[in-house]
Every structure is written in C-alpha cells, then in structure tokens.
Amino acid sequence: MSFAATTTVAAAVNAGDTAWMLIATALVLMMTPALGLFYAGLVRSKNTLNTFMMSVGAIAVAGVMWALVGYSLAFDQGNGFVGGLGHALLRGVGFAPRPGGTIPQLLFMAFQATFCIITVALVSGAVVERMRFGAFLVFAALWSVLVYAVLAHWAFGGGWLQAHGTLDFAGGVPVEMGSGFSALAAALVVGARKDYGRQALLPHNAVYVLLGAGLLWFGWFGFNGGSGFSTGHSSVLAFTNTLLTPMCTLVVWFALDLIRGRRVTAIGAATAIIVGCVVITPAGGYVSPPWAMAIGAFAALPSYAIIMWRPRTRVDETLDVLAAHGMAGFTGILFIGLVAERSWNGVSNGLLYGNAKQLAWQAIAALAGPAYAFTVTFVLLRVIGLVAPLRATDHEQALGMDVVQHGEEAYASGDGAILVSTEAALDAPVLVAQP
C-alpha cells in the first residue's frame, strides 16, 4: 500500500518542475533588494538607506501578510472578485500540488509570495525621499492585501479576468499595472518632495542604478521563466523572451536618447532594461520570440514619452513607476490580444491570428486593473493619512530621511563620532534640531 501512495505523489509532483521552481523563487526574492539598489541609486545620497529600506520593509510586512491572509485571498476558491479564507495562516498548504499543478502548493505559495513582495516595493518608488517610514510600513501591509491579493486573484487565482480568458503570464495586471497606477495615486496623495520643481534633484549613484537593473533582469528569468510553474514549453518560451525583449527595448531607447540629446545615457539604459522586462512579463509565455522582440522595441516609445513628460508636471511620481511599470505593463497586456499564437502557447490566438475576443478581454483587463489599483490606493492612503502623517516635515526632508528615520547614514565618515558606551544613551532620543 505504501508503494501505491508513493506513486500517487510521484505522478502529481514533478521533480524537474519542483527543482526549477525552487530556484525561480529564490531568483524572484533577490529582485526586491535589487530594486532597493536600483531605487537607492536614483535618489539623493542623504536618502539612500531610507529608499533601500522601503524594499526591505516590503519583504518584512508584505511577506508576513501574504502568509497570514494574502495568499488565501488571492488563491483560495472564493468569488470572482476575491478568494476565500480557507488558506489563511497557510492552512491546507502542504506538499500536495494544487489541482492541475505539478509542484507542491507550499512552493507555489512561496513563489507567489515573492511576487507580492516586489510589487509592494515597486510602489515605494513614487513616495521616496519624503514618506515617513512607519506610515509606509502600514501602507505596505494593507496594500499587499487590499490591492495586490485582489488583483492576483483576478488574474491568477481563478477570478473574473482569468475566468473570462484574459491572459496574463507573469503579472501584467497585479504586478506591473497594479504597482504603476498605485504609484500615481500614492504620489498624488503623499504630495511632492519639498524641493520638487525648485531644485535639481539628481540621482546620486548611477552605478547602483545599472547594477540594480542588471540584478533585476537576472531575477526576472525566475519571475517570467517560473510563471509556467514547470520546465515545459511556456516556461522555456517566457525565459527566452525575457532575454530577447529587453535587448530590443535597449536598442530603441538608445536611438531615442540619441535623437533627443545626441548621447546615450546610462540611467536611460537601466530604465530600458526594466521597461523591456516589464512588457514581456504578461506576454512572455504567449507570444513568439520574433513578436517578443517587436514588442520590446515598441514598448520603449510610450514609456519614454511618459518619462519625458512627467517631470514637467507637478506630479512628483519620483522614480517613474507609472512609466516603467504601469505603461509597459499596459502595453504588454494589450499586445497579447494582438499577437498571441496558439501554435506557440497552446492556449489562445490574438487578433492577428483571428481571435478578436482575446483583444477585447485584454483591453478590459488593461482598464479594470489600473482603475482598481488607483482607486483603492488613493482611498487607503487618505485613510492612513487621517491617523498618522504620511510625510516627513520640510525640515526632516532637508536633513535627509536616513538620519531622521533610521539614525544611520549610507556614507558615514566617522568624523566627529564619539563612541557612547553607556546603555542609557540607547534610550536617548535622536537629537536633531526641531523646525
């Protein structure tokens, strides 16, 4: 009898698939510190640690919330809008696969957790250099449930978009548009930085930005390549498209930089890598490699346009999450409806291959996802703002968020630092001149 039990499990759980998903999960978790590095390079040096810590904070609170209720609300059977609470506190999440799956549900949950975490971290790009750290942690915890888990249910967990046939391979709706349009709402509610529009607020370390982008791309092979949950065709296709697409985005971005300023910029290149990875996130497992390259080339245009236009507005969506993630995710979701090929994906054709209905459901997803993300984020931050201030004061922003929020500096020289040996000093408040 024990022999029978073993073969049942062996038939359900595939060793190769599980091995790949273990690695893919670790790759995706690495993307969040990589994003922290990317974002930290884009801010002024006095805000380096705070910016990085927002990503680390997302790992902490979004990860915990995911295990408590987020996973259940996203992936437990519920209604079309949100999942149930059957898997709350990871009840029933064990070594058996989900229906139709070939990896343990426990691993599936872990893989999806890393998606929730990085999505929360992405939103922080809109509010760096002025949002209070405590308020951000509260926001991150609630947002990961109220926005991310709900959108993940719509797209991945059997919610209404997935039920109607919307295709979203690795998270164009919950991750990319979810973060991008939430970022816009967050920037509007939290407000601009003290010096925005008055002083030049420049990236302090372009090498961090490039290294962060490189590590993100590396991690993205797990993100997209893992979203087939197997070592099968769709994973191989998505993995390869994750290689090809950002290359094309880079080339077009170079050309746009050359036309605009006669120079190819490094931070532009880092941005292009992100845009290329984002646009292929929803489409990776559904489109042919040549179309993936075309999508990558095209995706540079709308995102570049928004990045040029946004700083001329009063909206301090500081690190352009809307352009890099919201807009590129929107582009990717729509392109599935145009160029998906059943001969490659085994699921559905797009408009160019005779299936207009696919484009219709992609368009609905491209409107509904952003609308939900924007609205809920806007209201959520307003509510948190009633309880606690969202912004650091002008004086605190002038001193820098690192010293004020964390009592540390990224580039501490040690000059003039006197060792405090008594325990009493630990209880002393952080002494900074009040405004």
Added chain:
Amino acid sequence: MKLVIAIVRPEKANDVLEALYRAEVRGISMSRIQGHGGELDRVETYRGTTVKVELSEKVRFEIAVSDAFVKPTIDALRAGARTGEVGDGKIFVVPLEQAVRIRTGETDAGAVTPVDDA
C-alpha cells in the same frame, strides 16, 4: 575690500546661492566642511555601536567683495541661511589685503567687481 566667509547648513546652500544671485553678488567659492556650532549632537546606531556625532556637514562660502557690497552680501547670506534654530551658522568678515584677477592682472576693487558680460 573684505572677505566674507559664511558657514551654513548644507540644506540651505541652494537658498543662499539664490539669495546671493538676487543680491547680484557674483564670484563665489563654496566648499563642504564639517563643523560644530553648538547644536545638539546626533545619535546614530550601527549594530551594537552607538555614536554621538558631534560634527555636522556644513557648507562654507567665501566671497571677496568691495566695501559697498559687504552689507548686501551679509543680508543675502542671512536671508538664505536662517532657519531660526541653533546651528544656522556664522558669517565672518575679514579685511582683505590684496586681490588679483589672474586673467587680466587687475587688482583690488577691479578684481572683485564682476565683469559685465552684456
């Protein structure tokens, strides 16, 4: 002819530059320094190490001006740098023996008067 030295908060350096520009004071040197002006010490913690940071980042402006420009320069520096809190900085005015413009060899008042490009 005086040398005006001002030590200000780094976060006010841009406001100072703006105020000096409005006062038509040109010819400025600026450097990042570390200083202590009696403000409260900052406590920082790195793992088990807690330190009191006594020196803060400051910015030093050095401006050589003719006598008529001393007061406008001081006014502009105060307007730009003041927050009203301890640690706003100091302005020192010291006599200047000689100034030479390297390009032309002009000396003293001629050397510290900006060239009108227009």
